Amino acid sequence: MDGPILIIVAVVAVVLVVVGLVIWHRSSRPSEDTRAAAPVRSGLGPAIRRALGTELDDATWEDIESALLAADVGVESTTSIITSVRRSRPETVEGARIAIRDALRGELVEVDRGLTLTGSPASIVVVGVNGTGKTTTIAKLAKRFSDEGKTVTMGAADTFRAAAGQQLESWAARVGSQVVRGQEGGDPASVVYDTLESARAKGVDVVIIDTAGRLHGKKNLMAELQKIYRVAGGDDVSEVLLVLDATAGQNGLAQVREFSNAVPISGIVLTKLDGTAKGGIIVAIERTLGVPVKLVGVGEGVDDLVVFDPDGFVDSLVE
Ligand code: GDP
Secondary structure, three states: OOHHHHHHHHHHHHHHHHHHHHHHHHHHOOOHHHHHHOOOOOOHHHHHHHHHOOOOOHHHHHHHHHHHHHOOOOHHHHHHHHHHHHHOOOOOHHHHHHHHHHHHHHHOOOOOOOOOOOOOOEEEEEEOOOOOOHHHHHHHHHHHHHHOOOOEEEEEOOOOOHHHHHHHHHHHHHHOOEEEEOOOOOOHHHHHHHHHHHHHHHOOOEEEEEOOOOOOOHHHHHHHHHHHHHHOOHHHOOEEEEEEEHHHOOHHHHHHHHHHHHOOOOEEEEEOHHHOOOOOHHHHHHHHHOOOEEEEEOOOOOOOEEEOOHHHHHHHHHO
């Protein structure tokens, strides 16, 4: 082959490889927007559409009330929504749909739902009942931070269950984070201390602390969480996230109350929203307890964590 032809072939080959790498990189790394825009699935939408039907009468309001209650919106919010919609006297199905949308939106708190990451390292304490998805959520958070170029150290402060530490370790290996573990049955707060020391020494950006969530021995658990919170920095802790299982329904409200008595919950991660048609619990939690749902879990995969978008949520319920 002549020299010039060889050069052209080489240039074309390099261009093809670069284009291929760019396409691969984009498809293997979901953008913030894609993840934030993922829809929250709920069965409430079809139920409201059915209830609205083609014309409005007294039965319409009863059907909407039933649909809201069945979706875990809760009695307080349901009553407030129905009252405000009826008071607005919608004349058309479309008018009623908009009134329901606005009333639902009015039940959700007005706050910035982004995670606050202050301090170096920033510290996030994750609390919640066992089985709700704490460990999986920690892995998802670590993956999210690492996608943003931040380094993460996880602290396995559930020293009660050896399996919890192992599970965290295997997630950490998958998402490229470090883990600090303590002795089985050891003092969870000392794991928190060691995790922060290690993170500071290595200049790590974010520390995420896993905690125990056994329901029996509640009093001890709550005292343990308070100690963990203090050692993690008290008021300087960036976020205290409560993980709630969306399929637990109204029981979730009791869990928010219980954990709020021990530590100041800054946000809720509602998991397993993919496994239920009852997204209405979000409304009940925010209305009754004023704690914002910041993130939602929509699957078992490490990328299945999305920022909760209240406008998209209410739209998906009524459109
Ligand atoms: P932990 O005991 O609170 O640490 O809970 P795990 O993280 O071990 O999760 C318990 C189970 O819930 C596991 O089978 C997870 O795969 C599953 N899980 C966690 N989050 C989600 C979610 O958003 N959607 C679904 N479908 N499953 C989830």
